[in-house]
Amino acid sequence: MTLFIFKRQISWTNTKLIRREEKKIEKTILYIEECIEKERETNNNLLSLKTYFGEGDKLYNVHMNLVKMSYLLKNMRINEKKWVSIYHQISLLHPLDEKMFKMSKTLCNYGQKYACKDIKVGSEQNCMTNNELNLPYSxxxxxxxxxxxxxxxxxCYSFVLKICIHSLLNYLPMYTICDYLSILRGCQRFFNFFFQLHNRRYIKKLNFIYLYSISHNFRENVKMLKNVDGILKWEKKTNWCYQYEEIYNLKYHQTFVLKVDLMVRVLGSIKYDALGCENAPSRDDNFAKLVTFFCAKTKMGIIDEQSVLNFLNFCENRIGNGKTKSNNYIYISIISIMYYSRIVHNELVSHFVKAFRRMQDCVQLSKKDIFLSGLKLLTLVRSSDSVHIYNYCKWYILKNSLMENRENMVYVLKFFFVSCIIGIFDIYMGRLYINFLKKNQRANWKSSFVYKTYYTLLGWDIIINTFIKDLNDERRNNLQMVFLNFYDKTVHSIHSHDMYSEAYTILHGNNHPNWYAEINALMMFYREKIREGTKNNIEENNYxxxxxxxxxxxxxxxxxHIMYEYVTKEQITLDILIQFCKKNIYKNIAIEFNGRTHYNLLIQKESSFEHVHYYRMVETYNTKYKKWLLSNLPLSLIYIPYYHWNTLNYAQQVNYITNSIENAQ
Known part of the structure; x- marks a missing residue:
């Protein structure tokens, strides 16, 4: 797909692209005509329009054939099952754009060049009627x-898709799970195309779309436009805080909106109870396809909360009750669904923690896949459940000598960042990490990894200055691991009494001051790198x-003095900073608005009742880590959770802000 998108930019491939699209359109029209022929009695008033094959201007032929397809789809009457097959074929089409090709003269200005005859849409028959039957096809x-x-x-492409989707929605309750999966595959195919087209290096990465199916919908979410003052205005108050700000400026956005609406309706129509009643092979196959779809969709950031909630509850029912075979590929995919959607099912997580030891011994899975799933699982589990998963990830790093191989630098950086945000500081691994960074200071990393590396070092620096330096020499030299509780800032540590332990060797005598100095020097290096990167690339958050x-x-x-998007000298961005000055005494108050991606929606099952679940928002480890970093700065902090803020009217919001500031002073 990526190669296909790239080829669209190359002029010498234009003819091949048009010819390929022309063949697919011809094949689709042929199938539509076969469907009409089988149900001729209900389609006897349709006009006979020409299909253009190969001759003349190929782009013109594509256009005329799409016009014919549009007319047939608009006016034909066929069996509901046929619409699923037609949608499948239409979803294989890849929109051509005249702007990317040399326009032929025959394609432009139809209304001026050709006089339109008396052809109209009959209101009663809902089909085209021709008052002059001897008119040429063209x-x-x-x-x-x-x-x-x-x-x-x-x-043409938008019209064809809109008609097809409208027909599918009319018959949606009549379809089976196989039909739903076929429709979802068509949606997924376009999502792949759309995100690969727009998630380029020179385009800011698209944010998450959180879709709600209760009182608001996607279209309200994305219709957020800037006025002349640069302030965002919405048609009415909604519950979103993360959205595609300028999705209506993106190419193929109309198709994207249609596909998202269809996807939400299809997912809402799936009856999971009926899926559980199918025969075992079919049930397991359909379950695996649903898992694959949800995994790909959430990874892109398209998250319909209600459908993900329903699906995770279904997964827990099947996996927790042993109704499906143990499948490590399925487990890894469900971990990814929870990780990317920020919706975490507590019982599923507990099951995967127990199953992780078995996954480690699975010969079918690559160790890299298990390692990456382990990192994701670490961000979802309680700290008490994380040690053996952390140890496996640590073993993978050391066993495969990833720190010696520049091709695997990304995995090393991910591991140390995740270990920091969950509050695990391993002295031995920290020393290896410092050596690794020193050897790769000239590496050209993506900006996201530069930030992660810096914030990892910043966490180590705080731990050293607030805890390790306060230990006596004996405890400091025997220190192996530090576990941090972000809520109450309590620290638990593990010490070794072995004189020849690795930690003792690293920190013994005068070695540890040099190590601390190295961390500080590297932290300054990456801080400067971040400053250089943001100097000419200042982006303002306009949510x-x-x-x-x-x-x-x-x-x-x-x-x-009120500052929007203030960056501290530690390179931590604050949503808003207010500087109060009373009697020459300055006080800084930072306000952080925590949106949807700052929280995991945690699903917990009531032990006494099988079908009762509790839902609550819990902060992600990224949020906890940032709050801990900020708590070590000379600031008063106000955190505003989106789920509370969005329940308030304007007057209540004003009171909430003023009361919070008064309490912070």
Whole structure:
């Protein structure tokens, strides 16, 4: 797919692309005509339009054939099952864009070049009627173009898809799980195309879309546009804090919106009880396909919370009750679903923690896949369950000598960042990490890994200065591991009494001051690297909720210095910083708005009742880690959770802000 997108930019491939698309459209039209022929009695008033094969201008042929397809789809009456097959074929089409090809003169200005005859849409029969039966095919199709507003390729593709999706939605309750899976595969195919097209290095990575199926919908979420003042305005108050700000400026956004709407409706129509009643081979196969779809969808960031909740409850019912065979590929995919969706099922996580030892011995799985799944699982589990998973990931790093191989640097950086945000500081691994960074200072990493490396070093620096340096020489030299509780800042440590332990060798005598100095030097190096990277690339966060808070502060605290998107000298970004000055005494108050991705939605099953679940929002380890870093700065901190803020009207929001600031002072 990536190669296909790349080829679209290369002029010498244009002819091949058009010819390939032309064949797919011809094949789809042929299938539609076969469906019509089998149900001729209900389709006897349809016009006979020409299919253009090969001759003449190929881009013109594609357009005219799409016009014919649009007309047939709009006016034909066929069996509901046939719409699924038609949708499958239409989903294989890849929209061509006239702007990327040399436009032929015959393709432009249909309305000016050709006079449209008296052809109209009959309101009673809901089909095209031709008052002059001897009209040429081309003139009929041009008139259809004007009647349905199909004057360019993009409009044709959108019209075809819209008609097909509308027909699918009409028959949705009548379809089986296999039909639903076929429809979802068509959605997935376009999502792959769309995200690969727009997630380029020169385009800012798309954020998460959180879809709610209760009182708001996706279209309300994305219709968030900037006015002349650069302040975001919404049609009405909604519950979102993460969205595609400029999705309506992206190519193929109309198709994307249609596909997302279809996906949400299909997922909401799946009856999981019926899926559990199928025969074993079919049930397991369909279950695996659903897992694959949810994994790919959530990884892209398209998250329909209600459907993910329902699916995870179904997974827990099947896996927890032993209704499906143990499948490590399925386990890894479900871990990814929870990791990317920020929706965590407590019982599933507990099951996977127990199954992780068995996964380690699975010869079918690559050790790298187990390692990466282990890192994801570490961010989902309680700290008490994390040690043996951490030890496996540590073993994988050491066993495969990843620190010696520059090709595997990404895995090393991920491991140390995850170990920091969950509060595990391993002295021996920390020393190896410092040596690794010293050897790779000139490596050209992505900016995200530069940030992760810096924040990892910052965490180590705080642990050294607030805990390790306060230990006496004996305990410091025998220190092996430090476990940090982010909530109450309590620290637990493991010491070795072996004179020849690795930790003793590393930290004995005058060795540890040099090690601390090396951490500090590396931290300064990556801090400067971040400053250089952001110097000419300043991006402002224009999310609605944070802007609302900012303008409330400007209104009620105008005498004080208020800074939006303030960056501390430690290179930690604050949503808003207010500097109060009373009697020459300065006080800094930071306000952080914690949106949806700052939390995991935790599902817990009631032990006494099988079908009763509790839902609550818990902070992610990333959020806990950032709060811990900020707690070591000379700031008063106010955290505003989105799920509380969005329940307030404007007057209540003002009171909430002013009361919080008064308490912080």
């Amino acid at each position: 003139e009929i199709q041009r008139s259809v173009c004007k009647e349905y507003n199909l004057l360019n390729l993009q409009l 609605y909720n944070q802007r609302t808070i900012f303008h409330i502060l400007k209104k009620f605290y105008s005498k004080h």
